[in-house]
Amino acid sequence: MFYRIEKISEDTYRFNENGRANCYLIVGKEKALLIDGCWGIGDLKQTIREITDKPVIAVATHRHPDHTCGLRQLSEYYVSEKDNTKYNRRLENRLFGIAMALAEKQKIRSYHNQKPGLALRLNDGDIFNLGDRAIEAKAIPGHTAGSMMFLDHSKKLMFAGDDVNPKLWMQGNGATSLSEWKIGANLVLDYMKQGYTAWIGHLNGRQIPEQLVVIMDMVDEIIAKKKNGQLTKKDSPYRRQDALPEIRFNIENIY
C-alpha cells in the first residue's frame, strides 16, 4: 500500500503520501468523510476501502493539487468557491499528478488519468453528518482565499489544511494578505486553547499552539517591517534563528 496510515483518534486516520502530503479519513456510523486527497499517487480509493465500506463524502481544505489531485479517484468533492480560479484549475491537470507518480516510481494507473473530480460548493458553516459524528466547515482565508478547516466537536479535532503550517506559504497566487490570514489563525488558536488538536496537510500532521504563536508573532514582525518601509523581497522566506517556522510572502500582499 502506498499510503502510510496512522490512527490519530478513534475511527480517525491520517494518510501520509510518502512525506508529500497528508489527508484524513473520519469514519462515522453511517458515512465517512475524506478531508483532502493528496496527489493521488497511490490507490486512495482502495486504501479507504481497507478501512471502511461506508459511503464516502470528500472535502478539500483548499484547492491546491497536492490536496485535490487525489480526489479525482472519488468523482466529486466539496471545496470553497473562492478557490475556483483558473490558476487552481490548471494545477489540477492530471499531468502534474502523473509527474508526481513517476517521481515516486509508480506505474501509471487508470485513476491517474481520470478526469478531475467535480467541485461542489462548500460554504462556511456547512455541516457533514456522518451518523454519530458531525463535521463542521469553517472558513480560514489565508494560504488561499477559500481555505477551510473542518471541526469534529465531539472529539475536539480540527483539520486546518495548509493554513497554519510551520512552513507557511503565503506567496502564492490566490493567497490573502498576511493581516487577513491573522483572523483565521486566531480562530485556530482559539480552538486550540479550548483543547482541540490541530492536524495539518504536511509534515507529521501535527500543529501545536506554542508553534502557532511563534508563527503569528513572526507575521506581526513582517507586517511591522512593511509599515516601517524596512521589508525587502529578500526577507522571504522569513525565519528566526531559534525557530522552525518559515514564512514565504509576497511583498505586495502584506496588509
Ligand SMILES: [Zn+2]
Ligand atoms: Zn496548499
